[in-house]
Amino acid sequence: MPSRRLNQERVVLLLLCAVIGVLVLGPVIVLIRTSFTPPESMPLETIALTLENFVTLLVSSNTVRLVLNTVIYALSSMAIGVSIATFVAWCTERTDMPGSFVIRVFMFCWMAVPALVVGFGWILLLNPGQGALNVLFRELFDVKGYVFTVYSFWTLVLITAFAVVPTAYVMIAGLLRNMDPQLEQASRVLGGGPVVTAFRITMPLLTPGLLSVAIYMFMAVVQTFDLPVIIGLTANVPVLSTRVYLLSAPVNGMPNYGLSAAFGVVLLVLAVGLMWVYLYVTRTGERFRVVTGKAFRPRRIALGRWKVPVMLAVAAYFLIMSLPIVMLLWISLHTGYEKPGVAGLENLTFATFARIVENPVVIRAVINTIVMVIASATFVMLLASLIGWFTVRSNRKLGKVLDILSFLPMAIPPIVLVLAVLLLYIRTPLYGTVWILVLSHTTIYLAFGTRTMSSALIQIHKELGDAAMLSGASWLKSLRLVTFPLVWPQILNGWVWVFAHCARDLTVPLMLMTTSNIVVATALWNLWEFPDLPGTAALSVLLMGTLLLVAAPFQIYAAYKNR
Amino acid sequence: MLELENLTKSFDSRHQQRNEPALKGVSFRVCEGEFFTLLGPSGCGKTTTLQCIAGLEDPDTGRIRIGGDWVFDAQAGTSLPANHRGLGMVFQSYAIWPHMTVLENVSFPLVHGVRRCPSSQVRPRAIQALEMVELGHLADRPAPLLSGGQQQRVALARALVHEPRLLLLDEPLSNLDARLRETMRTELRHLVKNLGTTTIFVTHDQVEAVGMSDKIALMREGLVVQEGTPRDICMRPNDVFVAEFIGQNNLVDASLTQGPPNAVARTSFGEVHCNANDDVAVGERAVLVVHPRALVLGDDGGADHENRFHATVADVIFLGDQLDVALQVGEQVLHASLDPFSDLRVGDTVELRLPAERCTVVRGDIAHAGSTRDMGR
Numbered sequence: 001m002p003s004r005r006l007n008q009e010r011v012v013l014l015l016l017c018a019v020i021g022v023l024v025l026g027p028v029i030v031l032i033r034t035s036f037t038p039p040e041s042m043p044l045e046t047i048a049l050t051l052e053n054f055v056t057l058l059v060s061s062n063t064v065r066l067v068l069n070t071v072i073y074a075l076s077s078m079a080i081g082v083s084i085a086t087f088v089a090w091c092t093e094r095t096d097m098p099g100s101f102v103i104r105v106f107m108f109c110w111m112a113v114p115a116l117v118v119g120f121g122w123i124l125l126l127n128p129g130q131g132a133l134n135v136l137f138r139e140l141f142d143v144k145g146y147v148f149t150v151y152s153f154w155t156l157v158l159i160t161a162f163a164v165v166p167t168a169y170v171m172i173a174g175l176l177r178n179m180d181p182q183l184e185q186a187s188r189v190l191g192g193g194p195v196v197t198a199f200r201i202t203m204p205l206l207t208p209g210l211l212s213v214a215i216y217m218f219m220a221v222v223q224t225f226d227l228p229v230i231i232g233l234t235a236n237v238p239v240l241s242t243r244v245y246l247l248s249a250p251v252n253g254m255p256n257y258g259l260s261a262a263f264g265v266v267l268l269v270l271a272v273g274l275m276w277v278y279l280y281v282t283r284t285g286e287r288f289r290v291v292t293g294k295a296f297r298p299r300r301i302a303l304g305r306w307k308v309p310v311m312l313a314v315a316a317y318f319l320i321m322s323l324p325i326v327m328l329l330w331i332s333l334h335t336g337y338e339k340p341g342v343a344g345l346e347n348l349t350f351a352t353f354a355r356i357v358e359n360p361v362v363i364r365a366v367i368n369t370i371v372m373v374i375a376s377a378t379f380v381m382l383l384a385s386l387i388g389w390f391t392v393r394s395n396r397k398l399g400k401v402l403d404i405l406s407f408l409p410m411a412i413p414p415i416v417l418v419l420a421v422l423l424l425y426i427r428t429p430l431y432g433t434v435w436i437l438v439l440s441h442t443t444i445y446l447a448f449g450t451r452t453m454s455s456a457l458i459q460i461h462k463e464l465g466d467a468a469m470l471s472g473a474s475w476l477k478s479l480r481l482v483t484f485p486l487v488w489p490q491i492l493n494g495w496v497w498v499f500a501h502c503a504r505d506l507t508v509p510l511m512l513m514t515t516s517n518i519v520v521a522t523a524l525w526n527l528w529e530f531p532d533l534p535g536t537a538a539l540s541v542l543l544m545g546t547l548l549l550v551a552a553p554f555q556i557y558a559a560y561k562n563r
Numbered sequence: 564m565l566e567l568e569n570l571t572k573s574f575d576s577r578h579q580q581r582n583e584p585a586l587k588g589v590s591f592r593v594c595e596g597e598f599f600t601l602l603g604p605s606g607c608g609k610t611t612t613l614q615c616i617a618g619l620e621d622p623d624t625g626r627i628r629i630g631g632d633w634v635f636d637a638q639a640g641t642s643l644p645a646n647h648r649g650l651g652m653v654f655q656s657y658a659i660w661p662h663m664t665v666l667e668n669v670s671f672p673l674v675h676g677v678r679r680c681p682s683s684q685v686r687p688r689a690i691q692a693l694e695m696v697e698l699g700h701l702a703d704r705p706a707p708l709l710s711g712g713q714q715q716r717v718a719l720a721r722a723l724v725h726e727p728r729l730l731l732l733d734e735p736l737s738n739l740d741a742r743l744r745e746t747m748r749t750e751l752r753h754l755v756k757n758l759g760t761t762t763i764f765v766t767h768d769q770v771e772a773v774g775m776s777d778k779i780a781l782m783r784e785g786l787v788v789q790e791g792t793p794r795d796i797c798m799r800p801n802d803v804f805v806a807e808f809i810g811q812n813n814l815v816d817a818s819l820t821q822g823p824p825n826a827v828a829r830t831s832f833g834e835v836h837c838n839a840n841d842d843v844a845v846g847e848r849a850v851l852v853v854h855p856r857a858l859v860l861g862d863d864g865g866a867d868h869e870n871r872f873h874a875t876v877a878d879v880i881f882l883g884d885q886l887d888v889a890l891q892v893g894e895q896v897l898h899a900s901l902d903p904f905s906d907l908r909v910g911d912t913v914e915l916r917l918p919a920e921r922c923t924v925v926r927g928d929i930a931h932a933g934s935t936r937d938m939g940r
C-alpha cells in the first residue's frame with residue numbers, strides 16, 4: 001500500500017515549494033548579503049561583512065532628496081491619476097453618459113500599451129527644442145524658447161499619472177459596479193436626497209475601496225522604472241529605482257553592486273511597509289462588505305444639462321492620451337524627423353518599417369522576445385494554477401507557506417528583484433541568455449498569476465475534483481481533466497496579461513542586457529539612445545500593434561460580457 | 564464489508580469556529596449489501612466521516628477497512644488514495660462536470676479510472692448505467708443542459724458504472740424539490756438494493772433516514788449516539804438527544820421511582836407507568852419520551868386505570884392530513900397528532916391515556932437537548 005508520505009499531491013507540493021523558494025528567496029537573500037559587502041568587490045566573492053554601504057547611504061545628503069523625490073513623485077502621480085480614473089469610472093458606471101462601452105474597452109486595451117512607448121511619444125511632443133507642440137506654439141503665437149518641457153518634475157508626474165489611469169480605472173469601475181444598489185436605494189426611500197445619499201452613503205462605503213486602490217497605485221509608482229529613466233534622468237529628477245539602475249550599470253566606471261544593493265534594500269523596506277499598509281487597509285475594508293461579487297445593475301444618474309460638458313471633459317482626456325501615440329505613428333511613417341503638419345503628408349512612407357524589420361539586431365530581438373514572453377507566460381500560469389489549487393484547497397501547513405511565498409514578490413519592486421537576480425546569477429551560464437529574463441519575469445508576475453488562479457479556482461466546487469478522484473482518476477489527472485479545463489478562460493486571460501506585461505517591460509531586460517539577450521524593449525532603448533527616432537517610432541508602433549492584436553479581442557469580449 | 568475503528572479528526576482552528584474535534588472516536592461496522600445511514604444535525608461529523616471513508620480526508624487516528632483491505636491506518640501511516648479505493652460517490656452538489664457530455668461524465672471511471680475496461684466496452688457499459696437510471700436517451704446531451712433531478716441520476720449512474728464495492732451518498736436528495744425527493748427516495752433504495760451494493764448514506768433528514776435505511780447511526784458532536792434499525796431509533800431512543808432529533812416526541816422532565824421491569828416515573832402531572840432504559844438510575848433526573856401518536860384521547864374502554872389524566876385543549880392546528888393538538892396536563896403541555904376528522908376545540912376537557920408500552924424514560928436532561936434539531940445546512 002502506498003505510504004501517506006509519497007502521494008502525488010505531496011510530491012508536487014514539495015517541488016513547488018522548492019521552485020518558488022529558489023525563485024523568490026534566493027535573490028532576496030543574495031541582495032541583502034551583497035548590501036553588506038565592501039564596495040569594489042563582486043557579489044558572492046568575499047566573506048567580508050561591512051556596514052560601509054549603509055553608512056555611505058546615510059551620510060549622503062542625496063539620500064534624503066532621493067527618498068523625498070520618490071515619495072512626492074509617487075504621491076502626486078497617484079493622486080492625479082486616481083482622481084481622473086474615479087471621475088471617468090463614475091461617468092461610465094453610474095451615469096447615463098453615452099459611449100461608456102467604448103471607453104471601457106479603450107481603458108482595458110490601453111493597459112497593453114507600453115509606458116516606455118508613451119514616454120517616447122511625450123518626449124517627441126514636448127521636448128524643449130524640437131518638440132512638436134512647442135514648435136506649434138512658436139509658430140502660432142510667436143513665442144521664443146519653449147512653452148512646455150518634458151524634462152521637468154511636474155511633466156514627469158503628469159505623464160506618470162496618465163499611465164496610472166487605466167489600471168486605476170479598471171479597479172475603481174469594479175468597485176462601483178459591484179456596490180449593492182439597495183444600500184443607496186434604502187437611503188433614498190428613507191428620505192435622503194441624491195446629494196445626501198452620495199455624501200453620506202456612497203462615498204463612505206467606497207472609501208475603503210478607493211483607499212486600497214490609492215495605496216496600490218502609490219506602490220506601483222514607487223516601483224516604476226521606465227518613465228523615470230527616460231524622462232527623469234534628463235530632467236535631473238533621480239528617484240530610488242533609477243539610482244539602483246545607475247549604480248549597477250553606470251555610464252562609465254565599475255558597477256557598485258554593494259551600494260546599489262543597499263539602495264535596493266531601502267526600496268524593498270519601503271515597498272514592504274506599503275504592502276503591509278495595503279493589506280491592513282484591505283482587511284479593514286472587508287468589514288464593509290459592499291463588494292459582494294454579485295453583478296448588480298445600479299441605477300444610473302441622469303446627467304441632464306451636464307451631459308455635454310462631462311462628455312467634453314472625457315473626450316479631452318482621451319485626446320491627450322492619444323497624442324503621443326499619434327506622434328509616434330507620424331514619425332514612424334517618415335524616413336527622418338518631420339514636424340507634423342500638412343506639408344509632411346507628401347512624404348508618408350513605409351520605408352522606415354521596411355528598414356527596421358530587416359535590421360538583424362531587431363530580428364534577433366523579436367525572436368528573443370517571442371521566446372521570452374511565451375515561456376514566461378506559460379511558466380507563470382503553470383505555477384500559478386498549481387499554487388492556486390493548493391492555496392484554495394489544501395489545508396496543509398506547507399500550502400500556507402506556498403501562498404505567502406508566492407505573494408512575496410508583490411512587495412519586491414521589480415528593479416530590486418532584477419538587481420538581486422543579477423547578483424545571484426551573474427557568474428552562471430544563465431546570465432546573458434533569454435532564460436534569465438524568463439526567470440525574472442516569472443518571479444515578478446507570480447503573485448498576479450496566483451491571485452488570478454486562486455480567485456478562479458475558489459469558484460469551482462471542490463466536489464467536481466473530488467468526484468474525479470472517486471471515479472478512479474489520480475490527483476494530477478483530476479486536475480488535468482476536470483479542474484483546470486473548468487478555469488480555462490481565466491488561465492488564458494492570465495496568460496495574455498503576463499504575455500503583454502513581459503513584452504512591454506523595460507526594467508528586466510535593461511538591467512540584465514548583454515549583446516546576446518536583447519529583446520524588443522531593449523532594442524527600442526538602444527535605437528532611442530543611438531539616436532534613431534524614426535526607427536524607434538516604427539518599432540514602437542509594431543510592438544504596440546502586436547500587443548493590441550493579442551490583448552484587444554479578450555478585452556472587448558470581456559467588456560461585452562460584463563456590459 | 565466496511566469497518567471504522569475509533570476515528571478521530573481535528574481541523575485547523577481557522578476552518579472550524581469551535582476548536583473542537585470534528586470526530587471524537589467514531590466506530591461502526593457495515594455488512595455486505597446493507598443500506599447504512601449516518602444521520603445527524605449539521606456539524607455532527609457525518610460528512611467528515613464519509614470523506615474519511617472516501618479518502619478525501621485523512622483521520623488523525625484510527626483505521627478503516629473496506630472489504631478485506633485496511634485502506635487507512637494512522638498507526639502504520641498508510642492511506643490508500645481515493646482513486647485506489649474502488650468506491651462510487653454521489654456528491655451533494657452532484658459534481659457533474661459541466662465541460663463534458665452526459666456520456667463522457669458516466670464513462671469517466673471506465674476510461675480514466677484505476678480499473679479500466681477495454682475501449683469497446685466503454686460505451687455499452689455507460690449506456691447500460693444510464694438506462695438503469697432511465698436516462699439512456701440523454702447520453703449525448705451536454706451536462707449543463709440537465710435539470711436537477713436528471714443531474715442527480717447522472718451522478719448516480721457515474722457512481723455505479725464501474726461496479727464499486729461501496730457506494731457513498733452525501734445528502735444526494737437535499738437539492739431536489741419536495742415532490743421529486745419523495746420519488747427518488749424509493750427509487751434510490753430499490754436501485755441499490757437490487758444491485759446489492761453496500762451503501763453509506765449521509766443525511767440530516769430523519770424522514771429520509773428512516774424510510775430508506777437498513778441501519779442508522781445517529782451522530783452528535785463527533786460521536787455515534789445510537790446505532791440500530793430505524794424502528795429501534797424511533798421507538799426505543801437511548802438518549803434524550805435521539806428522542807428530540809427523531810420525530811416530534813414530547814419530552815417531559817421525569818425521574819424513576821421504580822426501575823424496570825414495571826418502571827414508574829414521577830412527572831409534574833403525576834406518576835406514569837412506562838418502559839425505562841437500563842442506564843437510567845432510580846431517582847436520577849431523566850426524560851420521559853412520549854410519541855405524539857401514542858396519546859389516546861377520550862374513554863377508549865381500556866380496562867386498566869393507570870396513566871389516565873385529565874387534560875384541557877390549549878391549542879388546535881389543522882394541517883390537512885392531521886390535527887395537532889396541544890393538551891394542558893397540569894403544568895405540562897403535551898402535543899398529540901390526531902386524525903384530522905376529530906372535532907376538538909380550544910377549551911374542551913378530555914380524558915387522556917398514555918399507554919405504558921409507548922412511554923420510555925431515557926437518560927439526559929431536557930435543558931441540554933434543546934435546539935439540536937437543526938435542519939438547515
